[in-house]
Amino acid sequence: MSTQETTTGGPSRLQQWRDRWNGMSRFQQWAFLVPLVLLIYALPVLNPPILSTEPGYTFSIAMFEVARYALVAIGLNVVVGQAGLLDLGYIGFFAIGAYVAALFTSPDSELAKLPYLVVLPLAVLVTMVFGVLLGSPTLRLRGDYLAIVTLGFGEIVRLLADLSPLRGNAGFQGVGQPPGTRADGQDVFNTSDGTPWYWLTVTLIIVVLMLVGNLERSRVGRAWVAIREDEDAAEIMGVPTFRFKLWAFAIGAAIGGLSGALYAGQIGFVNNQRFDVVTSVLFLAAVVLGGSGNKVGVLLGATVIAYVPLRFQSLYEYRYLIFGLALIILMIFRPQGLLGARQRLLAYGREAYRRLIGRPEQVSSDSALAAEPVKGAGS
Amino acid sequence: MSDVTDTGAKPGGEVDDDAEVPAVGGIVAELRHMSAEERARHEAEVAEVVAPDREIEVGVGDTLLAMRDVTLRFGGLVALDSVSFEIKRGEILGLIGPNGAGKTTCFNVITGVYRPTAGQVLLEGHPLGRRKRYAITQLGIARTFQNIRLFNEMTALENVVVGADARHRTSVLGALVRGPRHHREERQAVERAMALLEFVGIADRAADKAKNLPYGYQRRLEIARALATEPKLLCLDEPAAGFNPAEKEGLMELIRTIRDDGYTVLLIEHDMRLVMGVTDRIVVLEFGKKIAAGLPAEIRENPAVIAAYLGVPDDGVA
Numbered sequence: 001m002s003t004q005e006t007t008t009g010g011p012s013r014l015q016q017w018r019d020r021w022n023g024m025s026r027f028q029q030w031a032f033l034v035p036l037v038l039l040i041y042a043l044p045v046l047n048p049p050i051l052s053t054e055p056g057y058t059f060s061i062a063m064f065e066v067a068r069y070a071l072v073a074i075g076l077n078v079v080v081g082q083a084g085l086l087d088l089g090y091i092g093f094f095a096i097g098a099y100v101a102a103l104f105t106s107p108d109s110e111l112a113k114l115p116y117l118v119v120l121p122l123a124v125l126v127t128m129v130f131g132v133l134l135g136s137p138t139l140r141l142r143g144d145y146l147a148i149v150t151l152g153f154g155e156i157v158r159l160l161a162d163l164s165p166l167r168g169n170a171g172f173q174g175v176g177q178p179p180g181t182r183a184d185g186q187d188v189f190n191t192s193d194g195t196p197w198y199w200l201t202v203t204l205i206i207v208v209l210m211l212v213g214n215l216e217r218s219r220v221g222r223a224w225v226a227i228r229e230d231e232d233a234a235e236i237m238g239v240p241t242f243r244f245k246l247w248a249f250a251i252g253a254a255i256g257g258l259s260g261a262l263y264a265g266q267i268g269f270v271n272n273q274r275f276d277v278v279t280s281v282l283f284l285a286a287v288v289l290g291g292s293g294n295k296v297g298v299l300l301g302a303t304v305i306a307y308v309p310l311r312f313q314s315l316y317e318y319r320y321l322i323f324g325l326a327l328i329i330l331m332i333f334r335p336q337g338l339l340g341a342r343q344r345l346l347a348y349g350r351e352a353y354r355r356l357i358g359r360p361e362q363v364s365s366d367s368a369l370a371a372e373p374v375k376g377a378g379s
Numbered sequence: 380m381s382d383v384t385d386t387g388a389k390p391g392g393e394v395d396d397d398a399e400v401p402a403v404g405g406i407v408a409e410l411r412h413m414s415a416e417e418r419a420r421h422e423a424e425v426a427e428v429v430a431p432d433r434e435i436e437v438g439v440g441d442t443l444l445a446m447r448d449v450t451l452r453f454g455g456l457v458a459l460d461s462v463s464f465e466i467k468r469g470e471i472l473g474l475i476g477p478n479g480a481g482k483t484t485c486f487n488v489i490t491g492v493y494r495p496t497a498g499q500v501l502l503e504g505h506p507l508g509r510r511k512r513y514a515i516t517q518l519g520i521a522r523t524f525q526n527i528r529l530f531n532e533m534t535a536l537e538n539v540v541v542g543a544d545a546r547h548r549t550s551v552l553g554a555l556v557r558g559p560r561h562h563r564e565e566r567q568a569v570e571r572a573m574a575l576l577e578f579v580g581i582a583d584r585a586a587d588k589a590k591n592l593p594y595g596y597q598r599r600l601e602i603a604r605a606l607a608t609e610p611k612l613l614c615l616d617e618p619a620a621g622f623n624p625a626e627k628e629g630l631m632e633l634i635r636t637i638r639d640d641g642y643t644v645l646l647i648e649h650d651m652r653l654v655m656g657v658t659d660r661i662v663v664l665e666f667g668k669k670i671a672a673g674l675p676a677e678i679r680e681n682p683a684v685i686a687a688y689l690g691v692p693d694d695g696v697a
Contacts, residue, residue: 211555218554218561219544219568222533226541229530236490238516238545238608247551341532 014339041202044195056313060194064266067201068259069306073286073298074208075255080284081293081341082221083248084228085139086147089154091280093253096130096157097123097260099166102270105176108167116176120261127257128250135249139242142231154280161272171271175264191268201262208255209295215251216295224248225293278320285323289330293341300338428574430640431609433519435468436503443468443643444520444612449488449498451667458484460667461498466612471634471644473658473675475651477687480664482647483525486614489645490522491515502611517545519611523601523618525647531590535581535600538589539572542607568607575603579633595626599633606637613637614645619653631657655679663687 021029043051044060053062072094079087100123104114114122138149162168178200180188189196215221223244226234235241264270282305290301309319330337437443444466451459459481466472474482487493489500491512500507507515521542530538547564554561576582579599584592589600598618605613615634619627627650634657638644648654654661654675661678663671665687671678678684 214557215551215554218557218565219547219549220551220554222537222541222544225533225537226530229532230528232492233524233528233530234541235512236492236516236522237542237604238513238521239541240511240513 037206041199044198051311053307053310053313057310058192058194060198061192061266062194062307062310064194064198064201065310066303066306067198067205068263068266069283069286069302070299071201071205071208071259071262072256072283073290073302074205074212074295075252075259076283076287077292077295077298078212078215078224078255079248079252080287081291081298082216082224082228083245084224085245085248086143087150087249087252088147088277088280088284089150089152089157090252090256090283091275091277092134092150092154092157093127093131093256094260094263094279094283095161095275096127097257098264098270098275099161099260100126100257101261101264102172102175105174105265106172106270107174108170108172113176116178116265119176120258123257123261124254127260128254130257131250131253132246134253135246139245139249151277151280154275154277158272158275161275166272168272171269171273173269175268175270177265177268189265191266194266197262197266201259204258204262208258212251212255213295220244220247282323285327288337289323289327291337291339291341294337294339297337297339297341425574425577426636426640428571429578429606431611431642433609433611435519435611437468439469440467442466443503444489444645445501445504446485446489447499447501449485449495449500451484451488451493452496458667459488459495462664462667462669463498464662464669464672466643466645467660468611468643469638469641470659471638471646471657473654473661474645474647474664475649475654475661475678476664479666480687481667482664483616484667485664486522486616486645486647489612489614490520513545516608516610519609520614521605521608521610521612522614523598523605523616525616525620527594527597527601529589529597529600529604532588534586534588535576535592535596535603536569536572536585538600539575539603539607540568542604543568543571545608572603572607575606576600578606578636579603580629594621598622598630602633602637606642610642612643612645614647616647617649618646619648619650627653 024032044063047054047059052059072090075093076087076090079085079090101116101119103109103111104119104122105116107113134150134153138146138153141149160166177187177189178196180196182188189200216224223234223239223241226237226239227241227245231241286301286305287298288301289304290299291297305323308322309316315322334340435443442465446462446464448461448463449459450457450461462481462485464472474485476482484493488495491507491510491514494509502518502520507518510518530541533541547568549558549561549564552558573582573585576585579602581592581596581599581603584596589597592600598620602613602615602618605615618634619630622630631653634644634646646654646658655678658675660673661671661675662669663678663681663684670683670687671681673681
């Protein structure tokens with residue numbers, strides 16, 4: 001339906017791009033991706049005037065903010081976009097990651113000190129455990145009930161931070177950083193320069209994207225989507241739904257914790273003021289805005305949510321108003337988000353589709369076979 | 380099978396390389412250009428791939444599934460009242476009865492959606508006990524739904540592969556690192572799923588989202604998805620609901636083919652002609668009780684069944 005020959009509007013343009021992308025060989029795709037990734041790496045150094053957030057906000061730190069939001073969005077997308085579990089307390093996992101980093105590196109903490117690069121995987125592990133702890137009793141609930149319980153979880157984590165071992169408002173100063181010293185004697189990773197942190201985060205994003213992509217294109221991803229579509233039918237078709245929901249939760253939590261630990265390191269300070277429900281909702285807004293279930297989409301959504309208020313400082317105070325309006329408008333005109341979810345879960349299925357319909361798979365369109373090739377679109 | 384690891388090792392080759400035709404190609408070959416003879420051979424090939432490939436402990440004609448005095452109560456309501464019957468391996472058993480007789484409830488007990496209040500369900504002589512629903516499916520009981528319940532946003536092919544996943548053992552870690560088992564199972568699943576789609580006659584729409592398929596295709600897709608789990612017992616819940624006579628004819632043909640391919644079928648159906656035409660034996664339920672069981676011809680003459688369907692004359696009621 002979206003490929004009628006007369007219309008050249010947004011959706012069909014997007015569709016054309018998708019088809020063109022799917023039609024490319026893996027090599028051609030890399031030829032596009034590598035320069036793009038290099039450009040993304042170079043952004044804080046290039047500091048292009050159009051994009052720059054200065055003088056109001058250091059550009060490299062703004063870019064790190066974008067990157068950590070992107071990482072959060074990827075993690076939350078596994079839970080919300082793939083498995084369809086509405087998690088309103090995702091900030092709780094982010095906070096746990098940040099506190100793990102602080103507890104094991106800050107001089108304010110009484111625990112043994114560990115190198116930051118050891119703490120990073122530790123934070124991932126600990127948040128994963130918390131994901132399982134929260135998930136195992138609550139994932140028997142569905143929909144609204146699960147949302148309410150996770151909302152409560154986020155608040156509980158924030159309130160627990162008031163307790164004396166977690167130092168409440170006083171917080172932890174001097175959270176650790178990766179090692180390394182520059183020629184001028186300053187640390188490579190410090191709190192005033194976001195660039196090394198940005199590079200580290202972007203690298204981790206790429207690794208996480210690959211791993212999550214592997215899961216999505218496997219029986220695990222299929223199980224998640226099946227659960228999202230019809231949980232009862234999925235279970236009756238032999239999907240151990242509880243186990244896979246728990247995995248989604250744990251993996252999502254781990255990625256959130258990773259982002260939290262990076263955040264704690266960059267800013268160098270953790271207290272209980274930074275993990276409120278509103279931030280949780282912002283995370284969710286990034287996923288929904290960009291396109292729940294679409295990795296590229298949620299990266300886009302995270303970029304918008306994190307970048308726009310920093311670029312246009314005058315709008316900063318009104319950001320909730322603007323995002324709220326944007327979401328309402330989006331839900332009316334494009335409920336699937338900027339880039340809707342696309343199903344391409346079968347690695348070997350592509351061959352099957354291609355043999356079957358004699359051209360590259362177009363599963364993302366509404367009806368691949370109903371759409372006759374129009375003149376000029378044959379290539 | 381030997382080329383499986385090859386493809387896994389060089390993912391770049393899968394896009395352009397037409398020479399490396401996987402087994403899938405053989406199944407989804409161009410039907411249009413085939414002679415009748417080629418076509419028959421091709422259909423035999425498809426049936427071969429579709430046929431169940433698992434050990435069943437009981438022989439053909441022996442009891443595959445047994446309901447033993449199954450009672451199910453919802454509060455004061457007795458949905459099933461001490462129902463007993465057996466399904467023999469290799470047969471098509473019809474389960475009929477007026478609306479509200481407990482047919483679908485019976486299905487729900489067999490597939491583990493409800494647990495019986497009393498009595499047992501035995502598969503190959505072993506009680507299902509308190510197994511989870513997915514475990515029962517993995518054990519070998521698959522079903523379709525009276526109200527179609529497909530995974531709407533997935534393509535037809537993916538729907539079937541989800542069913543095939545019930546027999547897969549790739550772990551989350553294995554999927555994360557794309558281990559050899561992942562590649563092997565993925566390839567087998569797609570191959571089998573394509574064969575199943577062709578078997579039920581909807582392979583031409585494999586790449587369409589389930590929600591965009593015509594109604595008749597959706598019904599057939601449900602059957603393909605259930606068959607993908609390689610069930611020992613296939614339960615069809617009114618598969619012909621909403622079909623016109625020609626479509627019903629086609630479905631009867633399909634159900635017979637499924638049985639001939641080595642499956643055992645339990646069929647709920649309202650359409651008497653279809654039930655009488657396709658089943659080997661029939662069990663009749665009314666108000667949660669079994670009122671009759673036997674060959675189709677016997678059931679047709681059974682006064683209790685006729686009374687249940689048509690009602691009894693007023694003077695027959697006390």
